[in-house]
Structures are given as C-alpha cells and as structure tokens.
Amino acid sequence: MSENDLHRVGTDAARLAGEDGGFPAQEQEPPGLTAAMEPRPDHGEESYRGNGRLAGLRALITGGDSGIGRAVAIAYAREGADVALSYLPDEQADAEDTAAWVERAGRRAVLVPGDIRDEETARTVVRDAVAGLGGLDVLVNNAGAQWARRENGIADVTTEQMDAIVKVNLYALFWITQEALPHLGRGSSIINCASIQAYDPSVSLIDYASTKAAITNITVNLAQELGERGIRVNAVAPGPIWTPLQPATKGADSMPAFGGDTPLGRAGQPSEVAGAFVFLASPEEASYVSAAVLGVTGGKPVF
Template structure:
C-alpha cells in the first residue's frame, strides 16, 4: 500500500449489537451518511464486506519516530473511527477516563465512547498534545464533555490526582480504561537495561495499579474497568521480554481484580489486541524492517486498525455486559 493511502479511503464501519454475550458485538462495513448515530433502519441493514481487504497491508513506508510518537506522522494514518465509527447511545450518561487517549486504540476508545453518549477525559503525555487536541475536538463535536488531563503515569501522586480530577471535572467517574503502554524491542537480554525494565513496568503495571486503586475509591456499583493487555501475555515474542511480562501481569491482575471487586459491584475485564497499526509500533516497539511488513505474518496479512477493536471496549464498558468480569477478550486477525 502506497503512502498516498489516506484514512478517507477506508470504508465506513459501525458496531452491530446482536446480544449481551461474548459474541454480542460485531463490526460491519456499511455505507451510511457520516454522522455519529445510526438510525434504527440503518442498524437493520448491513452491507457485508471482506474484512481481510478492508484496510491497508504491507509494505508500509513509515519512518521511525522518537518516543512517544504522533499519530499525525503515520503513513497511512490509522483509522480510529474519526469518520467511520457510528454510535448508538450504548454509554449514555457515563463518565469515562481513558489513558493513552490521544492516539491509537485509546483514541479510538475515546471517540467511540463519546459517540455512544459518554463524557470523556483523556490522559496523555505533554509531547502528545497535538494529537490530544484533535481528540478533544472530536469529543466536543458530539456534544459531550471533553477533559484533557496530561501527565506522566509513572508518578504515583499524579495517578491519584488524575482519578480525582477526572471525577471532579466530568461530574462522576464510572468507567476507567487503562490503555497507556510502553514497548521497546530488545532481542539481546544482555542489552536489556534496568532503566528500560523500570520504564516498561512503571508505565504498564505500576500505573495501572495506582490509577485503578485511586479510581475504585471513587466508583459506585455498576462501574466498569477495561484494561489493555496483549496477545504477548501468552504468545510472547523473543525481543519483547519485559513488555510481554507486563502484559502477562495485566492479564493476571484483571482476573484477580475482577473477582476482588465483585462485592463493590465493579466489573474488571481486559482486551488483548494482536498487531494493530498505532504510533507505538513506530517508536522502537519493533525493528525498522518489521514495521515495513507489520501484520503480514498473520492470517489476515495486515495489521488491525484501532476502530476494528473498539467495539470490544464499548461492550465491556456497557451495562450490556453486566455478567462479564475477570474476562479477557481478543482481537487478533486470526492469530492462534
């Protein structure tokens, strides 16, 4: 796929609800007017398309970026649902805090939640301000409250303030999406530094625990927490030793917290992505030669786009999944 491939060339997509179970949410390609909410008639009329051919495949002409990277500098631009996600009010009246909400999967979650009726606060690093401003504008366009809360999650005190600030400025906090993550490829254990291990674990594990602890103290029964783990948790790559370990920890914490928080009426689940086209992959998460062929070694022969996984987050966050907790749902393009 050439550099000229643009997001506007991608087909319009939306979610189709077929029941409140694991198979309840499906993503279907559909030609509908570009607006945030589908009509009942449109929800009943689904035009099928081959998902394998729905989005770009390798080779990608993408230069590596310095961490944390910007979505606006990616070629092709990831589809986070800016013009393709159609909501249907499934999170009406909810108040959500999303970490890593400026780009990639977190951006897609923020857009989808707003179009499903939620007020949304996003956390991101100050270096990602330009991407974050776009997300804030998209949330406001839906008539929802949009709160920008930049800061470094590796600071425990900041995590405590973040939860409190989100609750105060949103007028409540009943959904937390722990999505922010750090990943850096290193295929030689002897070169894996303590600094890298520390950054990976503090970003992916410590921050999740700190923020979840602060949020739970503010949440009421019926609230939900959705974590982003990874298929790396149980199918680890040789060059991602520290990252895979953190994702295994997130999976275990999800199952443990999902049980522990039942008496509080708070559900905890996780989504495990396979290869998805996000800024993370362009900032050292993969070697340069892997970035150019990213996703070509799985059955779909392409990476996923953030909008393709976001229905899982919507479903897990919504009251439709009231009986689901301590579960991990995958979206992997056929990886087994």
C-alpha cells in the first residue's frame, strides 16, 4: 500500500466518525446487521490490498459475518487464504455478503452457521469448516457477545445475560479450540479477540470485560502449552470499533460519543483492525511471535 493509500485509509476512517468521535444515535436488536448501520462500517472493501502473505492457508473465523470478522475475512482472502465463516443463522445476509467479498478475491468461502453457545454446535462448526476447506491452518476466535443497556452496573446484570456472554466469549472459545487443535500443525496459529475492556473496563460491561480479561490469560496459557508443537497463540485487543455489536447492545444515546474518549478522538473502523490479524497469522512475519496481545485501541494503553 502506497503512502497515498495509507493517508486515504486514515482520512476515510476519520470522515466516517462524527463530530464527537462517534456516530448518529441508533439502536438495533441483537445480533445486529450491517445494512441497518449509519454510516456503514468500512471493512476494507475498497482499501485493503493483499501481498500474498497468507497464500494457501485455510482459516476459520468465528463471528465472521460482519464487523471485525468481515474485515479479517476480506483481508485474509486478499492475502491468499481460503476462509470459513462461523455466524448465527440470523446473520445469514451479512455472512453471504462477506462470502461474496472472499470469492471476489478468488478464494473459497465456506459458510458454517450455528449458535456456538451450544457445545455440539460449536464443535460441528469446526468439523464442517475443516471438511469444506480441506484442513485448517489458522483459527480466529473472534465471536463475542455483550450487553450494555444498564443503568445500575452489576445490579442490572441478569444470570441469563451473563450466561450467554460467558458461553459465547469463553466456553465456545474452549470448545472450538479443542476441536480445531487436532487439525493444526507446526506453523499454524490461533488468534483470539480480546478487548481494551480487559485493561480499561466500562461499568456497564462488567461481565463482558471479565471474559475479555480471561481471554488474555487463556492466550498466554495456550501459547506456553502449544509452543512445543510449533503452534503460535496470540490475541488482538481492539478498542472502540464501529460494528453491529455496538448499536445492537448499547443505548442509542451512547453512539454519538462512542470512541470519542480515545487519544485519537474517534472510534475505529473494522478495516483498521484487520492488519493486526494478518500479521499474527503470517507464518513468516510473525514466526517468532506468540503470547502477544496487540492493541488496536486508538491510543488507549494495553498493559
């Protein structure tokens, strides 16, 4: 990507953000869809240019239909990887859009819908992805759930909400990783999606933030265990990123200021996160990188 291209990507992301760093007031019901968002997120559809860094690799991306997952899928495809997308059946329209972008890059897209809060479904997602791709080299545990429409902090956290969040963010990560490991070999990688919430938690996201802190611990733990097998395990910790998860789980009045408290003064776009996932998946560029957590936070510290 040339200097002019880099300038354009940053300028476009800033243009999409509003005066206070966020976006117009809006709200959806979970799980949220891309088409209803204003403005539409930038997933790198027009800006990401691949360089063959993942040529011939096969990747499973959970939560791959929209947001960060879609941006990663587009980037991986343009870097030469075939991609399987895990998503909820209600997100079929978004998943098909993402698959179309993968196929436009000349790569194979495998759709594996299912609610991964259920153990057998989560494991079946991996089996179907492996069957469709003919193997597996990269696992991206990106799927996440949160709920922030709360006024009284922990007093408003219900067992039902917490159960759903922990199952998506932690249980499914365990089940999917366990099922994927027999298919991963030397040079393969696992990339987990953590969050700035692990380091700078919001009061309304106490349960979500707790799971993201756990994911950073799991990442380091797995890196120690799998290093001798030549499998690298890392994480990306995004800051406030404009994805359907935001209007689908937060109040409409929080959107205009969303991301405005970062040092860069705005929320990020999914396209601005994808490069970190590409780097960590690259068997050449990140061959000696494991147990790392890369922050893409708009300037908020990750340590």
